[in-house]
Amino acid sequence: MKPKIIVANWKCNPESSQEAQKLFGISDKKNVVIAAPYLFLHLGKELTYAQLGAQDAFLDNGAFTGEVSSRQLVKAGVKSVILGHSERRIYFGETDELIVQKAKAALDFGLSVIICIGESQREREEGTMMAGRTIRRDVINSLSGIPPKRSGKITVAYEPIWAIGTGETPNPTDINERAKLIKSTAESLGLFGVNVLYGGSVDENNCSDFLNQPEIDGLLVGGASLVSEKIAKIIKIMNNLNGDIYPVVHKEVPTKPKPAKEVKKLTKTKTAKK
Numbered sequence: 001m002k003p004k005i006i007v008a009n010w011k012c013n014p015e016s017s018q019e020a021q022k023l024f025g026i027s028d029k030k031n032v033v034i035a036a037p038y039l040f041l042h043l044g045k046e047l048t049y050a051q052l053g054a055q056d057a058f059l060d061n062g063a064f065t066g067e068v069s070s071r072q073l074v075k076a077g078v079k080s081v082i083l084g085h086s087e088r089r090i091y092f093g094e095t096d097e098l099i100v101q102k103a104k105a106a107l108d109f110g111l112s113v114i115i116c117i118g119e120s121q122r123e124r125e126e127g128t129m130m131a132g133r134t135i136r137r138d139v140i141n142s143l144s145g146i147p148p149k150r151s152g153k154i155t156v157a158y159e160p161i162w163a164i165g166t167g168e169t170p171n172p173t174d175i176n177e178r179a180k181l182i183k184s185t186a187e188s189l190g191l192f193g194v195n196v197l198y199g200g201s202v203d204e205n206n207c208s209d210f211l212n213q214p215e216i217d218g219l220l221v222g223g224a225s226l227v228s229e230k231i232a233k234i235i236k237i238m239n240n241l242n243g244d245i246y247p248v249v250h251k252e253v254p255t256k257p258k259p260a261k262e263v264k265k266l267t268k269t270k271t272a273k274k
């Protein structure tokens, strides 16, 4: 079995450096990525086993008030970045087009990317057939145009929006089938070996149900990653399954940072209007 990974998504938490320091310490284990807020990234530089991650990344440096670029994140020791989380799509209007551009830029700078997709409650109500179509559509829209040579650094996090922070989780065997569909759709785009994570109300009690599914390569954990006892237990369960295997997220040596080709186009269109 492939080694599993846990990505801890702290979102806009915790409140203080002291709390962040404590959480870093608890989650500093093999096969873990800690996606901390920008504010606390410097505290994660001392991580021994876990990888430092971020929750978003802009295309490049420049006159983009409030943004943080992939180029800066690499310099700050970040190895992986979450892109297109449903909260960014819903609250900050991020489009598939922007997410693909961010992914290409992040990959150019040597980061691994964790691209989030997942159906809404309305799409869920439309049924399983529709969920399959939604997944194919989301994979195609969020990954099209990413060069196949980058496949080894791409992870898709499948997070049904209705499961995020609600305590409601889907059937793990259904998610296993969906992970298979995500992989085959990615392969149709020339992207082989993409990892698939499940996210949405994962906790210490349900994590092994998902981790034991062969097509699910790991978990994206939100709320439970902020509670010391919970995240410690989840990581322990995962690493018991893995044995002593190193992370699968960051497989390649980072490529030399070079300017993202897409940044000019975006600055002329969307960003310039803001």
Ligand code: PGA
Binding pocket: 009, 159, 163, 164, 165, 166, 199, 200, 201, 202, 220, 221, 222, 223, 224
């Ligand atoms: P949750 O969040 O674990 O709190 O549901 C998951 C996520 O949004 O990444």
